[in-house]
């Protein structure tokens with residue numbers, strides 16, 4: 001058969017190993033790290049899901065190679081730790097039994113040891129070592145590695161690589177990028193040594209070469225070694241792409257696959273993990289340039305989720321392999337969907353950073369659009385219900401759609417009623433904001449999946465008590481969402497005011513100067529968009545801080561974007577009345593100020609449709625309320641609750 005994306009779907013040989021296609025799962029930290037640093041069952045299940053979804057390679061991230069000088073968060077493969085080898089072996093097995101190649105990322109955080117720890121106090125008890133002595137921005141002292149320590153660490157990479165091979169891993173990835181130890185040696189910013197490991201690039205690359213030699217000695221010829229590096233550090237004082245090319249050339253004879261990422265974790269997080277404000281594939285140019293100068297295969301990544309774009313990258317010779325991290329959380333089946341020409345069914349990553357924020361806050365994983373992530377041990381299969389039931393879903397937003405799709409896949413007869421003429425709920429309004437387009441697409445994709453699963457979709461059909469009782473369903477899922485909160489502020493009902501949810505309908509009416517009233521997540525993102533459109537934007541927020549409802553990873557990036565777009569921010573301002581010239585606000589002292597703008601965007605939040613939901617409480621034997629109608633929250637909650645409400649029927 002002819003594949004829709006023939007280049008992306010073509011096998012590739014790296015070292016002596018053949019990979020089934022070109023879509024690899026980039027390293028992502030696991031979920032449960034046991035006290036003795038072995039891979040827990042939940043993490044094994046986390047990685048297995050990616051293999052099951054069809055990835056050609058699944059990289060288990062970050063195996064710490066030298067705990068004596070590192071103190072990072074992650075797994076440690078060590079024969080002295082009881083169960084360590086077994087746990088790695090079970091993980092490799094879990095990946096391999098689905099036809100994917102299991103790879104293990106070998107890393108050392110160097111001076112950034114402890115960065116990931118949820119308990120930040122603990123990192124003070126760790127040793128922080130780097131190529132050169134110094135003080136970290138957070139005040140921790142960094143020691144300079146002695147030559148004996150360098151030799152010991154390089155040798156440890158080999159020892160651990162050998163153990164990885166013994167455990168059944170068929171590839172290793174040496175992490176040489178993102179600001180960690182090998183990167184610190186390569187970087188003129190971090191490395192100020194005057195011995196043979198510092199100074200000219202040939203010296204700065206020596207540690208990487210010794211590490212790779214040690215790994216090769218341990219794994220033997222033909223065993224693929226993937227080297228992850230930043231094509232450029234992308235900050236002043238770091239190495240640039242020209243040096244990135246030189247590094248690649250110095251290392252290529254020792255590796256089988258050069259994996260070109262970008263930037264550093266500490267000084268460019270939103271570029272290393274391209275945020276929603278960045279273009280998809282914004283780092284591909286780095287791999288493409290390096291590829292011109294080397295003869296080994298090259299991998300690229302960063303915000304990739306569109307099969308057509310990935311096909312073009314391979315077909316156009318910009319890279320030989322594409323890797324994805326977040327896109328494979330959002331839809332672990334993405335590779336199978338590409339292979340089988342079902343790309344319209346791909347649930348795309350929103351780049352909302354729920355995945356990374358959840359890890360930072362609760363030390364677990366979640367994904368806004370994939371209810372399985374971090375909960376894989378609870379079951380990843382949708383089983384047929386023992387007895388098909390009639391299920392009525394009220395509301396066609398993300399929660400209702402997820403519930404409908406899941407219930408239909410369980411074999412239930414599902415009717416989904418939506419009171420408006422279109423599906424997607426609140427997500428429908430995101431279509432006019434380019435960096436949130438994937439949120440709009442989520443509604444469209446779920447609507448397609450619901451139709452394909454046989455859901456009887458009834459638009460323009462509000463579910464009243466009478467309607468529900470007449471349908472006489474066995475189960476009712478109430479997913480009627482929330483409504484915009486528009487308080488009785490004088491003038492807020494005027495012609496110059498647009499409620500943020502309706503922006504897509506009224507965007508042509510927006511003048512050159514805009515006041516966004518409400519600095520929560522939705523207001524802040526609308527302000528960024530309008531500023532990017534060339535409008536003069538004032539952002540008014542009653543509280544002292546912007547976007548407290550944004551997650552801990554997205555929020556700093558959003559605030560940086562607000563600053564970059566030169567949006568005038570007025571926190572501690574309460575809107576009193578809207579006039580033709582803007583919004584009159586009171587500051588904390590009660591003094592009035594006119595915040596100028598010919599158009600006002602009302603983004604004052606959402607309120608749950610609790611009362612309407614309450615009225616449906618007794619309309620079926622099984623009733624579940626999910627998502628925003630319980631409490632106005634977010635996509636993550638709606639999707640998770642929708643999925644589980646359907647599993648409970």
Ligand SMILES: Cc1cc2nc3c(=O)[nH]c(=O)nc-3n(C[C@H](O)[C@H](O)[C@H](O)COP(=O)(O)O)c2cc1C
Nearest residue numbers: 026027028029061062272273302303324325326355
């Ligand atoms: C949840 C999550 C965990 C990650 N953990 C690691 C890690 O442990 N080691 C690593 O080298 N990169 C890690 N990364 C970075 C990814 O491998 C990748 O470089 C980055 O996310 C950009 O790819 P993407 O845009 O496809 O997500 C992580 C990324 C995510 C989203």
